[in-house]
Amino acid sequence: MISSEDEQLLAILRTNGRASVSDLARALDVSRTTIQNRLQRLEQQGVIQGYTVELGSRFLSEQVSAHVSIKVRQKLTARTNLELKHMPQVAALYAISGEYDLIAIVQAQNTEQLSHILDDIGNLEGVERTNSSVILETKFKR
Numbered sequence: 001m002i003s004s005e006d007e008q009l010l011a012i013l014r015t016n017g018r019a020s021v022s023d024l025a026r027a028l029d030v031s032r033t034t035i036q037n038r039l040q041r042l043e044q045q046g047v048i049q050g051y052t053v054e055l056g057s058r059f060l061s062e063q064v065s066a067h068v069s070i071k072v073r074q075k076l077t078a079r080t081n082l083e084l085k086h087m088p089q090v091a092a093l094y095a096i097s098g099e100y101d102l103i104a105i106v107q108a109q110n111t112e113q114l115s116h117i118l119d120d121i122g123n124l125e126g127v128e129r130t131n132s133s134v135i136l137e138t139k140f141k142r
Contacts, residue, residue: 002047005030009038010047017051063107064114065091065135068121069100076126077101083124089117100131 002010005028012019012027021039025032042048072080084090084104092105104121108114114134122130 002042002045006038006042006047009035010042013048013051017054060107063109064111065108066106066114066118067133067135068104068106068118069096069131070102070104070121071099071128071130072101073126073128080124080126083126084121087117087120089113090121106132 008028009024012024019027021032021035025035028035039048070080070084081093081102084093084102089106089108090104091107094103095101096103106114106117106121108117111134118130118132121127
């Protein structure tokens with residue numbers, strides 16, 4: 001269980017993961033040592049797993065994104081997941097129910113690169129078949 005102070009700290013970090021300890025302490029009206037201790041505790045508890053970069057909308061608008069449904073041979077699922085994790089263009093991977101086993105969110109610089117990535121995914125040993133849908137426009141995102 002996290003405290004309301006921890007929730008406030010996490011809210012600030014969600015907005016700006018690069019906020020300095022001094023800025024966090026000032027925003028929450030506590031000492032730097034208090035912030036450092038909270039961050040360390042939240043990291044040890046697994047509440048904070050890491051700090052990341054959020055890509056800007058201008059950069060993302062220049063990318064080509066696709067949802068790739070993937071049917072995997074069951075005995076090779078773990079291996080396939082690992083191979084997909086090592087592909088930097090695979091932004092996310094979800095296990096799903098239904099005809100396909102996984103959905104990968106793939107981001108590429110252009111359609112030519114996307115085509116090569118789709119070929120690479122289709123050629124993985126555990127992949128039986130894929131079905132891709134290029135994202136034309138994001139209507140909204142939460």
